[in-house]
Amino acid sequence: MDKITVVIPTSPIRSHPSTDIIDQCIKDVRMQLPNSEIIIMIDGVREEQDYLKDQYNEYTSKVMWKCLHEWNNVMPMHFSSHMHQSGMMLKTIDEIKTPLLLYVEHDTPLVPDRTIDWQKCIKFIEDGQANTIRFHFENVIPEAHKDLILNKQDDFVKTIQWSQRPHLSSVVYYRDQVMSHFPKTARTMIEDKYHGVVMNDFYADGIHGWNKHKLWIYHPKNGIQRSYNLDGRGDEPKYEMKFE
Secondary structure, eight states: OTTEEEEEEEOOOTTTTOOHHHHHHHHHHHHHOSSSEEEEEEOOOOGGGGGGHHHHHHHHHHHHHHHHHTSSSEEEEEOSSOOHHHHHHHHHGGGOOSSEEEEOOTTSOBOTTSOOOHHHHHHHHHTTSOSEEEOOSSSSOOGGGGGGEEEEETTEEEESOOOOSSEEEEHHHIIIIIGGGSOTTOBSOHHHHHHHHHHHHHHHHHHHHHTTTOEEEEOOSSOOOOBOOOOSSTTOOOOOOBOO
């Protein structure tokens, strides 16, 4: 769909130089969005993962080759130093020419064989009712998350829970609101900072705070799972995030 650009961040994991995980992610995206441009944000290597550098360099070369010769309409953005999700997205956001972006982490693809009504999702955002629609990774809302859920409307449910799981968002909202909370020197996962922003706005100002973000979960009948986890990180620790 020409209104959506898919953004996929990728970074060092122990399974590299294998491209199996990102191959699966691209394949699953194409089952849902066969023609949308995909931008792969290829991060640099952080100091703690220097031991993966050689494998990752080989992986990066393979990904670049696939962008040129195997995948269709996939553009790489290669970062020579470690930028993490926040730094890469600050550099990438102005390269997106469509009004909407679909953010998909390299190991959390869309479920390929369950329908998403993309036209309904697009219209919901274009009509100003939503800024972001997340595609859930479980078939129901977990009981522990029920206090983060507000009311349901058609195939969507209001939430105050920001997650970096696959989500469709207005590019204007992402550029002007989400990324405005990250200084250029920040090196962090977007969720680590932004989930608190969304929740704090709601708890401080109720529905008026929610209206700053207009965050929803895609919630059709007969099961809501529309994404899943390939667990690329495995048991590798989550390293320190740098906000400044």
